Amino acid sequence: MSALNKIARTLVSNRRGILAADESIGTMSSRLEKVGVEPTEENRRIYRELIVTTPRLSESISGVILADETFHQELDNGRTFPEFLDDLGILAGIKVDTGAKPLAGSPEEKITEGLDGLRERVAGYERLGATFAKWRAVLTIGDNQPSARAVQANVHALARYAGLCQEGGLVPIVEPEVLMDGTHSLAQCQQVTTSVLESLFEELELMRVQLDGIVLKPNMVVAGSGSGEQPAVADVARATVDALRATVPASVPGIAFLSGGQSPETATEHLGAMQNFDALPWELTYSFGRALVGPALETWRGDEGKRVAAQEVLSARAVANAAAR
Numbered sequence: 001m002s003a004l005n006k007i008a009r010t011l012v013s014n015r016r017g018i019l020a021a022d023e024s025i026g027t028m029s030s031r032l033e034k035v036g037v038e039p040t041e042e043n044r045r046i047y048r049e050l051i052v053t054t055p056r057l058s059e060s061i062s063g064v065i066l067a068d069e070t071f072h073q074e075l076d077n078g079r080t081f082p083e084f085l086d087d088l089g090i091l092a093g094i095k096v097d098t099g100a101k102p103l104a105g106s107p108e109e110k111i112t113e114g115l116d117g118l119r120e121r122v123a124g125y126e127r128l129g130a131t132f133a134k135w136r137a138v139l140t141i142g143d144n145q146p147s148a149r150a151v152q153a154n155v156h157a158l159a160r161y162a163g164l165c166q167e168g169g170l171v172p173i174v175e176p177e178v179l180m181d182g183t184h185s186l187a188q189c190q191q192v193t194t195s196v197l198e199s200l201f202e203e204l205e206l207m208r209v210q211l212d213g214i215v216l217k218p219n220m221v222v223a224g225s226g227s228g229e230q231p232a233v234a235d236v237a238r239a240t241v242d243a244l245r246a247t248v249p250a251s252v253p254g255i256a257f258l259s260g261g262q263s264p265e266t267a268t269e270h271l272g273a274m275q276n277f278d279a280l281p282w283e284l285t286y287s288f289g290r291a292l293v294g295p296a297l298e299t300w301r302g303d304e305g306k307r308v309a310a311q312e313v314l315s316a317r318a319v320a321n322a323a324a325r
Contacts, residue, residue: 009253064092068095099112110140112157212252222236295317
């Protein structure tokens with residue numbers, strides 16, 4: 001077993017999942033403002049310390065994806081976030097993309113940037129305790145979207161990122177997110193998701209990425225949030241598993257779903273329903289952000305008197321997702 005494969009399997013095994021605490025400074029600041037918390041660097045640090053110091057977190061969480069700012073910050077006890085997570089037996093990950101920008105020639109679509117200087121940044125993060133990384137591509141379903149241009153540009157970037165991470169000793173979490181925004185049907189989402197994953201694995205093979213040393217982080221196959229369609233949980237699970245069976249090689253150790261704007265409870269129900277399919281070659285787990293930490297943020301709202309209550313809410317969500325596996 002290679003070192004990359006060992007890390008990838010650790011991330012997806014033993015019923016645990018990955019917690020995404022990697023929002024950009026702008027996104028995290030906006031979320032703090034919405035709950036009445038001043039969006040300062042210190043308040044972002046305090047909130048993320050609340051997350052990682054939640055009691056018994058390691059029982060349900062295998063890894064935490066950090067933003068660059070958090071990665072270099074210290075907790076009140078003087079330990080850096082990667083050091084503290086290592087003390088808990090939780091792997092530290094790092095978001096290495098620099099965000100989605102308008103795609104040249106198709107500005108209504110996005111291309112994720114951040115490849116420039118990535119080799120050097122990966123080496124630096126690895127020295128400071130990172131064991132895995134994350135890169136998110138976003139694709140929208142709409143009129144003539146996603147275009148072939150957008151799909152090709154994004155899967156190419158994902159494959160180059162994955163190769164650079166593996167070269168530097170980090171397991172890449174490969175995240176091609178087909179957004180649930182829009183009026184598309186469940187069937188349309190399944191078709192687009194299948195097509196995107198097919199293109200992704202062609203590109204990963206071309207770039208000679210070691211597939212047993214990655215974790216795939218896709219969207220679940222759901223109807224568009226503006227479609228008015230409410231598919232049954234079993235239908236979402238079936239459509240998602242069918243898309244994966246058609247595209248994902250058995251050598252991939254695990255699939256860690258993003259929640260993609262679903263409610264925490266709905267995302268957990270869908271995850272649980274997918275465990276009912278026999279003979280799946282990969283672990284199916286979760287890599288949730290808002291669906292894990294959103295309720296905790298709403299509970300805390302900057303009030304240190306509610307810190308314990310917020311951690312209890314987070315713990316309950318993590319335990320519920322582990323139980324769904």
